[in-house]
Amino acid sequence: MTMSENTYTLAELAQRFGLQASGDPQTRVDGVCSLLPGRAGALSFLSNPRYRAQLAQTQASIVIVKPGDAAELRGAGLIAADPYLAYARVAALFDPEREFAPGISANAAVAQDAQLGEGCYVGPAAVIEAGATLGAGVYVGPGCVIGRDARIGAGTRLVAQAHVGARVQLGERCLVQPGAVIGARGFGNALGPKGWEAVPQLGSVRIGNDVEIGAGTCIDRGTIEDTVIEDGVRLDNLIQIAHNCRIGAHTAIAACTGIAGSTVIGRRCMIGGAVGINGHIEISDDVILLAGAMVTNSIKERGAYGSAPPLEPAQDWRKTVARLRRLGRMDERLRVVESQLREAQGNKSNDDPDSF
Amino acid sequence: MTMSENTYTLAELAQRFGLQASGDPQTRVDGVCSLLPGRAGALSFLSNPRYRAQLAQTQASIVIVKPGDAAELRGAGLIAADPYLAYARVAALFDPEREFAPGISANAAVAQDAQLGEGCYVGPAAVIEAGATLGAGVYVGPGCVIGRDARIGAGTRLVAQAHVGARVQLGERCLVQPGAVIGARGFGNALGPKGWEAVPQLGSVRIGNDVEIGAGTCIDRGTIEDTVIEDGVRLDNLIQIAHNCRIGAHTAIAACTGIAGSTVIGRRCMIGGAVGINGHIEISDDVILLAGAMVTNSIKERGAYGSAPPLEPAQDWRKTVARLRRLGRMDERLRVVESQLREAQGNKSNDDPDSF
Amino acid sequence: MTMSENTYTLAELAQRFGLQASGDPQTRVDGVCSLLPGRAGALSFLSNPRYRAQLAQTQASIVIVKPGDAAELRGAGLIAADPYLAYARVAALFDPEREFAPGISANAAVAQDAQLGEGCYVGPAAVIEAGATLGAGVYVGPGCVIGRDARIGAGTRLVAQAHVGARVQLGERCLVQPGAVIGARGFGNALGPKGWEAVPQLGSVRIGNDVEIGAGTCIDRGTIEDTVIEDGVRLDNLIQIAHNCRIGAHTAIAACTGIAGSTVIGRRCMIGGAVGINGHIEISDDVILLAGAMVTNSIKERGAYGSAPPLEPAQDWRKTVARLRRLGRMDERLRVVESQLREAQGNKSNDDPDSF
Known part of the structure; x- marks a missing residue:
């Protein structure tokens, strides 16, 4: 349950987001709430028809609903083809983290030849090394490290304590959560006479626009060429993406998933949590992997796949x-x-x- | 094998911890040791009756034993109903990290309007943002970031490089290991006409008292309401807890476990390592999940559950x-x-x- | 595709690495490339005979090949018994990160009684606590924290934002990636009358020489004795090694693997990604664990083992x-x-x- 200093009327919201309004146009909200119990003065949404009966009980002042559910509204509403998507856009008005005052903190360490675009913020204990280039409006939160010659596109936000390695390229409007590590050395080792010898990882990581990278997620640099994350990819927390992988545009990957080296994943895939994916394989576009799946071979046809065995009481198991x-x-x-x-x-x- | 500057006699330990002593009351220890080989001048314990024969061989000067094992003591001993628990309390005397000198390091960045209780420590390169409130005796180790308006209860210790996001609430006497990320954005995205759009995560994280959060463990903020970790929960390393989850009091979760969004876990559960738990399900109180289990549906009855298949030689597998x-x-x-x-x-x- | 300011002739490389040259000794390279398409002025290698036909197509100026493939070279080449190993050594010449200028950054926090060997680097926002000892040529990247009385051997490189806890010992020539946490408290808790009580973890972590520790990887300190990582071990990203474990020399572990407490792993093992290993067990030398394997019991014979079930389309699954x-x-x-x-x-x- 969130309150904000900003308040908006039903009429304002309808106009701003191009939605049809239902009810008193002066109905005013200052934040969002769950549908149940809801909160007077807040906005909610109904997406799943299973919860339609909650429209009669909610205390929310405005509810975003599908056209077919508009008749069930007790109070004010906004009509949207996709209420969840409309909610996402409206709720952003109440996000306290969307704005920041530009500037470089006193105890940030910014290399003299680093180039910062207009309106950037660099937080305390952040480090920007030589040759790094930041586009306009980049937010480098406290404790972040931006390596030599890294390039970060306009409007990208590194929340805090993230690592962007040397020569890594990040696109525009990306969001990087705390503890993410982009561009660590790939895990390449050759067996020599006295043990493992490191194979230098001379490639880098190239990340497209509008990519989200979760907390603690690691994307290693390539051996010779770059590891590539295409536009619009969404990565949850604690994901491992090994060297030389390519993740296709708009693919979403849930937490605790690991992808071994040189694997190519298609566009618009949805990869459930705790999935393991072998190295040197290819996964087609539009593949869905159920949580806990272990993928050892290439997948050539779109569709959903799984492999996790059933849970049983321990004695049956x-x-x-x-x-x-x-x-x-x-x-x-x-x-x-x-x-x-x-x-x-x-x-x-x-x-x-x-x-x- | 640990030595400390502090030394204690058998008589002192017996009195301080309310335990019955056996043997020379002036027996003195300066640290702890394993039962075998043990070390003269150190304290050990015997919990598992399988190792009872080691009492005859140990060089430890004091051993904590169950009443039934007291007769087997060769040297001095302390008698306790639960020797492991008694050991935990005695060993804390020798923990070099239990005390610290309060103060704010020269290159910490503490916002002017942050409120720090008495006896707090803020380490070098730590950052405390505007509006944050710390109770008495809070330890903020080097490189930690405490976000805007976060609240941290008295006696809580953030070891180093941990992240506490904006508006997150941590209870009293919590322990947060390095690299933990509390309050990153939940992984909520809605599919728009041009790809994924972020659903603002406007809830926060609320953590009770006496909670331990392991290294690299991530607890995401809720979408509308808060993600909640109740009192006494113990989280090991590299655990993912997604947005809107609730973890019941005194539940312990081992490393590498991932819990998807909006799942509710009961009290006193014991969840083995590398467990995957689906979103939007409920797990009863007192459930035990064996290591490697994949949980896709709600569990309504207490008891132990598993699903990991057996390991075999590769050709049999x-x-x-x-x-x-x-x-x-x-x-x-x-x-x-x-x-x-x-x-x-x-x-x-x-x-x-x-x-x- | 990587270019460097350094260039080398075929003759120079042959002499420096003790390899036989084939073709014009003045052939010059300034970096490395993939075999296909290759790049004029760069060096590549052929290890897998399956790709032998690419020798006719590559634009690489120098290719490292096995003796048996030398006849297939179209341009210059170097002959090596193990081309991948030879490549690893040659490519290191082009690694921009192999050299650094020693010195202590202005906003690093180095305790007065910390001891630094000759030629060390301490980056911005790095913290070195009291009593820590660094050998010669140690690189402590930005945002790293070195705890009290920790000891780090000569030539070790901590890339950035790594955590080395109190009393931890790291050997020589180790490489520690960003976000690694060495020496967090082991997950030891005893059940008391009011809930879990922490069992103090008074041991530490001892790490041998030439060990690599990946991004986000956690190695917990031991309960009484130390957790031990022997010489030459290679750990990928997001690995959990619990308290009291011992990992044998030259064992390599892939990402997302978790090893529970007090487990002993032999020498030269190769452990695939996303493997789970139970606590209190032993794994022999030269064991191979396939990705996704779950190991519940000791393994007494060398060989390969697996347990992950097959992936199937969701309806079949x-x-x-x-x-x-x-x-x-x-x-x-x-x-x-x-x-x-x-x-x-x-x-x-x-x-x-x-x-x-």
Whole structure:
């Protein structure tokens, strides 16, 4: 439940977002709320028809609904083809973090030859190394590190404590959450006579426009060429994207997913949480991977895929584990039974030719 | 093996912790040790009866034991109903990190209107933004960032480089490890005509008292309401807790676990490592989830649950994978066999009515 | 595709790395490239014989090949028994990050009694606490925190924003990526009458020489003794290593893997990504764990092991899940069939004694 200093009337919101209004145009809201219980003076939305009955109970002053649900409104409403999307846009008015005062904090460390566009902010304890270039209106939150010769597009926001490695390129209007690490060394090692030797990772990371990178998410630099994240990709927290990967535009990946090196993922994929994806494979456009899936081979056709086994009470699960170990034995037993039956039928046939 | 400048006699320890002593009251210890080999001048404990024979071999000067094991002591001992718990309390005497000198480091950046209680410490390169409020004795280690209007309860310790986002509330006596990110934007996106659009995450995170949050663990802010972590919850490292979740009091979660959005977890649950939990589900109180479990549906009854398949040598595992793919075929073959048998018995019955 | 200010001739490279040259000794390169399309003025390598045909097409000026592939070279080449290893060494010449100017940044915070060897670098916003000791040529990147009494061996590089906790020991020539947390409190808690009580983690972390630690990777301090990472270990990103573990020399672990407490892993193991390993178990030397494996028991023999189930289209996967739940029923049905067949054969035997 959020309140803001800004308030808006139904009429203002309808006009600003091109939506049809229903009810008193002077209805005023100062923030957003859940549909239930709702809050007088706040705005909510109804997207899932399953919750339609809540329209009669909510205390929200304005609710965004689909055209088909408008008749159920008790108070004021806004009519939108996609209420969730309309809500997203309206709610942004109440986001206290959308504005900042430009400037460079006293104890930021900005290299003399770094280039900052107009209206940038650099927070305390942030570091911008030599040769880095920032577009207009870039927000570099406290504790961020921008490496040598990195390039960050206009309007991108690094919330705090993020790492942008040397030569990494970030597009415009990106959002990078705390603890994200973009451009660490890829995990390339060659076995020498005395142990592993590091294979230099001389590529970088190239990130498109409008990309979101979650907290603690790591995107490694490429070995020779760049690791590439295309426009509009959304990455949740604690994701690993290894060197030389390419993630197609508008693909969304949920938390705790790991993608091994040199894998290419298509456009508009939706990858559930805790998914593991092997290296050196390709995944088509529009693939959906269910949470917990483990992907070992390329996927050539769009569609949904999964592999996580079912959850069971521990004692049943232990039996399932034992049965999985005996699957081969079970297959064998079935084969024996089949062959006995064939034999029996054969014998029977011999005994009784009329059965044919 | 740890040594400290503090030393304590058996008699002092017995009195301070209300435990019965056995042996020379002047026996003195300056730290702790493992039971084997143990170290003269140090304290250890015996909890698991399987290791009882080690009491005869240990060089530890004092051992904490259960009443039933007291007779086996060769040297001095302390008698406790729960030796591990008693050990935890005694060992805290030797923890070099339990005390700190209050003060604000020269290159910390503390906003003018931030409010700090008595006896706080703010380390170098730490940042406290406008409107933040810290209770008495809060430790803000080097490189931490405390966002606007965040509130941190008395006695809470942020070890280093942790992130506490805007408006986040942390209770008293919490412990936050390096790299933890509390209050990053929840992963809410709506599909617009040109790609994903961010759904503002206007809720925050509310964390109770006595909560531990591990290194690299992420707890996202709620969409409208707050994400909530109740009192006494223990979170290990690299855990993801998505927006709008609620974790019940005293639940403990091991590392690498991910919990998707809007899921509610009960009290006193024990969740093993690398567990994946779906969004929008409920898990009862006192549920145990075995390591590697993938939870897709609500769990309504207390008890232990698992789903991870068995580990096998790779060549056997490949066969198991192939058999899993053929499970449907196997089922079909079994059905054929059953129907043949039914038919055979039917025939036989017809042939030999006496068999009934 | 990388270019550098340094250029080298074929003759210089052959001499420096002890390799046999083929072609014009004055062939000059200024960086590295992929084999296809390759780049004039750059060096590449051919390791996998499957790509041998690319030697005819590459625009690379120098290619490192195996002796058996030398005849296929169209331009200049270097002959190496292991072209990938030779490439790793040559490519290091073009790594822009291999050199740095020593010095302590103005807004680093270095405790007065910290000891720094010759030629160290301490970046902006880095913090070195009391009693810490750094060998010669240590690089402490921006935003790193080195805790009290930590010891870091000569030539080790902490890229940025890494955490080295109190009393942690790091060997020589280690590489620590951004966001790594070495020496957070181990996850030890004892259940008291009012909830969990922290078990002090009084051990530390000891890390050998030539160890790489990936971005966001966490290695917790031991409870009483130290957590130990032996020489030459390679850890990828977002790995969890819990308290009291020991990782044997030259073992390599891929991203998103979690290892629970007190587990001992042998030497030269190769552990695939997203692997989960239970606590208090032992894994032999030279074990390979396939990606996504879940290890619950000790592994006593070298070899490869796996456990991840196969990926399937979602509708097939749902059937597999249902069949897994019915595996016990299937086993039962098979048993019934077997017993019916035995009975049938028994009857038949009675009917027809000659069948023996």
